[in-house]
Amino acid sequence: MNFENSLAFAKQQDAQDTLAEYRERFHHPVIDGKQVLYFTGNSLGLAPKSAKDYVNAELDDWAKWGVEGHFHATNPWVSYHEILTPAMAELVGANESEVVCMNSLTTNLHLLFVSFYRPTTEKFKIISEAKMFPSDRYLLETQVKHHGFDPDEAIIEVAPRDGEHLIREEDILAAINEHQEQLALVFFGGVNYFTGQLFDMEKLTQAAHNVGAIAGFDLAHAAGNIPVKLHDWNVDFAAWCTYKYINASAGNVGAIFVHDRHGDNTDIPRFGGWWGHNKERRFLMENSFDPMTGAEGWQLSNVPIMGMAVLKASLDIFQQVGIENLRQKSLKLTAFLAFVFNDIVELFPDIQLEIITPSDASMRGCQLSVKLVGTDKRFFSALTEAGVIADFREPDVVRLAPTPLYNSFEDVYQFGQTLKTLLAGWQK
Structure with a gap:
């Protein structure tokens, strides 16, 4: 499908998402008084509210x-x-x-x-x-x-x-x-x-x-x-x-x-x-x-x-939910993350951030690994301080996982906006 890097598009996709209700069945972390963007279900999944x-x-x-x-x-x-x-x-x-x-x-x-x-x-x-x-x-x-x-x-x-x-x-x-x-x-x-x-x-x-x-x-x-x-x-x-x-x-x-x-x-x-x-x-x-x-x-x-x-x-x-239904959303959500990421990164040619996960959706799950070409771990730390919870793997890879059970298209859009702000400051 044709993606758009806009809040309106993200909200439209969430409104059409038949699995959107499951997002509310999980606790979403609030750190330092701010609800973060959580993209690290590949390391630790969020807590189901029913678990207690x-x-x-x-x-x-x-x-x-x-x-x-x-x-x-x-x-x-x-x-x-x-x-x-x-x-x-x-x-x-x-x-x-x-x-x-x-x-x-x-x-x-x-x-x-x-x-x-x-x-x-x-x-x-x-x-x-x-x-x-x-x-x-x-x-x-x-x-x-x-x-x-x-x-x-x-x-x-x-x-x-x-x-x-x-x-x-x-x-x-x-x-x-x-x-x-x-x-x-x-x-x-x-x-x-x-x-x-x-x-x-x-x-x-x-x-x-x-x-x-x-x-x-x-x-x-x-x-x-x-x-x-x-x-x-x-x-x-x-x-x-x-x-x-x-x-x-x-x-x-x-x-x-x-x-x-x-x-x-x-x-x-x-x-x-x-x-x-x-x-x-x-x-x-x-x-x-x-x-x-x-x-x-x-x-x-x-x-x-x-x-x-x-x-x-x-x-x-x-x-x-069913794993096949999750897979269908995952394919779309991960593709949207790749689109938003590349759309933002293209604005900053002097800072090379490269997705090393296969571009072929059939050869990946919901994780995208980003190589920090031209930056270092300080950039990952800045991302964390800005409220994006991902993870870092030595020597220079950030892993992002838009998990279909609880991540939304708006999460992905907001990540893109945070990335854009950080890269603009980094370039200066």
Whole structure:
């Protein structure tokens, strides 16, 4: 569509937005007495207003029942994670048997690697993206060392070509083909945290399987951001957090996906815990581990109820909205942000701010990463002081995420006006 960088146009788009009402279901930060423009749902999603009621309900049941709340609370705690499964499975395109909410993201990935990274002297290499999130890189390094391999030899990082910001798909496929005889695992972020590049997970999974390798993904920046179809894409395993686009509060519980073809095989090696044990016999306190089928068989401990209550508050909203509807708004809202940004930046040719996220909407979610060419971190600090909450990633990138659940077209327009004012002052 044809965009206009005007308040009237932004207001018109908001008036026509069928999801606009959901903005009011979230708390919008007020800092130093001023409501800010919040564009960092890719780091921490806003708080659902309903979350307090969901947590208070569990606090009330705790006060009423004590330990008996495990069985007699309105939502019995012993099975609380099960009430989250349908919504979470729908969000990532999985069967309910393939998903469970548990632990935190990197903990979950380490547990999954126990099962799915089983290197041998012949097949031990892992292909991943360069500039992946540091926790994932540390995961790969320590897993490889744990198995007695040299990270410099075992980890193959596919990087952008010289002078480019994005990784070419053809280079990933070429690396898979080149190392196929020694390749054990292809492991990527579904959406790269730094550039916002969305990888074709279905194609990478098929390429891995074609050479006898496993395909796994970190969906921290994909879950709740883009439609994902893990089961249909035949992905082997995945894990994600819930505090970014899923809005479940800082550091809250994560989730995993294990494809049914693996989940149905209880002989797959894993680290065990009593919550992954046969739930019909869990409280018999037996010595021998009998894992449940499905993703639940990777659980370790009973769940943190208060955190899961916040997660339930957000997932209930996602079920009402639908990820496909969010994606449609996201495509339009992110494109409008790119338009407004470029429209403003063109007025200041001496200050080069460059969007490094793919311009092709099918290759990105709602994040735009901006490279600060010709400025430095002081510009990001000025942006923050002006009431725009984004985030900075070394050495010179600002990430902006117009999240469709609670950001508006007027938010984007007002960001443009703030940017224009800052750049005018910076040029002087």
